[in-house]
Amino acid sequence: MKDTFKHQGLRQKLVKTVKSKGITDERVLNAIGSIPRHLFMDSGFLDHAYKDTAFPIAADQTISQPYTVAFQTELLDIKPGDKILEIGTGSGYQTAVLCELGARVYSIERQNELFKKTSKFLPKLGYRPKKLIFGDGYLGLEEEAPFDGIIVTAGAPHVPKPLLSQLKTGGRLVIPVGRDIQIMTLFIRKGPKAFEQHEYGEFRFVPLLEDKN
Numbered sequence: 001m002k003d004t005f006k007h008q009g010l011r012q013k014l015v016k017t018v019k020s021k022g023i024t025d026e027r028v029l030n031a032i033g034s035i036p037r038h039l040f041m042d043s044g045f046l047d048h049a050y051k052d053t054a055f056p057i058a059a060d061q062t063i064s065q066p067y068t069v070a071f072q073t074e075l076l077d078i079k080p081g082d083k084i085l086e087i088g089t090g091s092g093y094q095t096a097v098l099c100e101l102g103a104r105v106y107s108i109e110r111q112n113e114l115f116k117k118t119s120k121f122l123p124k125l126g127y128r129p130k131k132l133i134f135g136d137g138y139l140g141l142e143e144e145a146p147f148d149g150i151i152v153t154a155g156a157p158h159v160p161k162p163l164l165s166q167l168k169t170g171g172r173l174v175i176p177v178g179r180d181i182q183i184m185t186l187f188i189r190k191g192p193k194a195f196e197q198h199e200y201g202e203f204r205f206v207p208l209l210e211d212k213n
Contacts, residue, residue, distance in 0.1 A: 003036040010050035011037070014066055017052050023070045027078075031100035032070055037063075039125065040091040054204075058113050061206055063091040064153060068203060070097075075174045075186050075200070076149040078103050085144070085166065087137035088153035088208065092118040096127045098151070105129040106144050108137045137208060140166045147171055154208035155182040164195060176205045 015033040023029060038049035040063055048055050054062045072094075078084065080102030089095055089109035095118070098105045107129055109115040115134040122129065133141065137152070138160045145166035152163070152175040163173055167189040176182030184200040 003039070007036060007038055007050070011035075014050045014052060018067050018070050021052075021067050023067070023074055025070075025074045027101055028070050028073050028097070031073070031097045032066055034100060035093065035096045036125070037066065037093060040093045040096075040121075057091050058111075058117070061090050061111060061114060063093050064205075069094050071184070071200070072151055072153070072174045073097055073101070075184075076151055076172055078149060082148035083144075083146075085141055085147045085150045085163075086153065087140075087150065087163070089118050089132060090114060090153060092122045092127070094151070094153055095122060095129055096125065099127040099129060103149075106131045106133070106141055106147075108133045108135050108141065110135070110137060138162065142166065150174070152176065152208060153205070155179070155205035156208040159185070159187070164189070176203050179207075180204075 011033050015029050018032055019029055041049050052065055052067050054065045057063050078101045082103050084098050084103040084105050086095055086107040089107040095105055095107050112134055119132050140162040146168040147166055148168055148171050150163050150173045155176050155178060157179050159177060167173055169189050171189050173187040175185055177185045181202050182205055184203050186198040188196040190196055
């Protein structure tokens, strides 16, 4: 499958839509404009690839709404070389955005079907995360901690303590918290046991699942 001028034009329209909803970070907007989102979706759904909506993918998961991807990424405030942990690799679209921004990405996926597919697919597009892991995102990735940022791409009924503990001082955790409807929440680590918390309104995500076995 190719990335045509038509796809590129549709992406620029998508960038304008995302910008109109309040995304201001030019690097994030450039990433949205650069990544061929249609390649992350089933070929039968190409008409939906550049609409600002979430869409179902394999294993009862979704590829997130582009605005949501941009919103979470903007909250992370990524600098090139930052070490980022992503909880929920999914289609790999958010992973690609993080890579596009120059992050060193470690990503955990609980669904084996998605893990296998995305592990092969991302390098074909030129995106090479530092590590993709099949595992339980609630546990984080202690052996690679601490992280400059952690992003959770599924709705968590509570904030997993390991994720907070694996942040650097000054590090940022972006996580949607709640069951049916989530509140997008940002935690900034200020010290060993001190965190600043900010909330950014309601979003809807598939649930963050525990215990891969």
